[in-house]
Amino acid sequence: MDKQSLFWAANLKLLRTRKKISQQQLSGLLGLNRNKITAQESGKTRNPRMEDLVLISGYFKIDLDVMIKTDLSSLTEEQLLELEAGNKTDLTGRHIRILPITVDNSNEENMEFIPARARAGYRSGFSDPDFISALPKFSLPDLPRGKTIRMFPIIGNSMEPIPDGSHVIAQYLQDWSHLKDNTACVLVLKGGEEDIVFKVVVNHIKQNGTLSLHSLNSDYEPFTVDIGEVLEIWTFIGFVSKQFPDLN
Structure with missing residues (x-):
């Protein structure tokens, strides 16, 4: 799996086991071949089809960008529920807001x-x-x-x-x-x-x-x-x- 899909395999397995369903059950729910699910979870599929990525992320209700780039195992259950509700969890604080500041007459920050x-x-x-x-x-x-x-x-x-x-x-x-x-x-x-x-x-x-x-x-x-x-x-x-x- 390429660098952009670094967490896809681990996240897919985590979300599947979290729902307590087998690879066979997931493949049936998504209409995909079980071997495809197995290959993606193991990381053997280096470049998963975009259609599959969209289908799987949609089933788990996790934003595709988050599922690819975020290590979901580092999140709490509450944070995972927030993601499933459509709220992106911010663990860095960088996206909470823009910090308001003031400057002096020399344009230096007060x-x-x-x-x-x-x-x-x-x-x-x-x-x-x-x-x-x-x-x-x-x-x-x-x-x-x-x-x-x-x-x-x-x-x-x-x-x-x-x-x-x-x-x-x-x-x-x-x-x-x-x-x-x-x-x-x-x-x-x-x-x-x-x-x-x-x-x-x-x-x-x-x-x-x-x-x-x-x-x-x-x-x-x-x-x-x-x-x-x-x-x-x-x-x-x-x-x-x-x-x-x-x-x-």
Whole structure:
């Protein structure tokens, strides 16, 4: 099978076994020869007929492009159901939205500061250019140039010795699949009581479509979020605080 059809064979077998049907049963349902199904699942058919690809992907209700180019074994059952419903699962975050930004008079990208009073509204306003343009701007020396940077308010003591009430400076991560394990990040989440969280992240996107979030404070247990619950990820650069960290 050619490079463009890299995942076709494995995905076909996965979807068939997931439906608990045999190759013979599938061939009967599709009106195809069983040997054709066997050859495609084994990868012996290097260039499957386009008519067959369309027929098979239509039966499983999976977009043809996704079935060819995405390793479906890396997705959760919930994500597979989303695909079958016609919703393309995005594991990278690149296609969720276009990030609104503002620029200064020199056409340099501004760094926005989210004050505590605006924290609650960020989850609903993060994609609104008017909301972003109304945020205060800040500037500090030695920050990365040409990057999207924001400063987020942090509540609670789960990341001590970084004190409660600190502001974390972080850089926007465009492609979540590139997130390295044990990276401290600010995450903007869709639902639940916590809208903006600051945690050390372990990346399980390729394995099961989740992120494991850990606190620096050992009193707090790690927890897992589905990647579908994440709106934005920002990687830690530094923090600003009026309090001196408690090192005891």
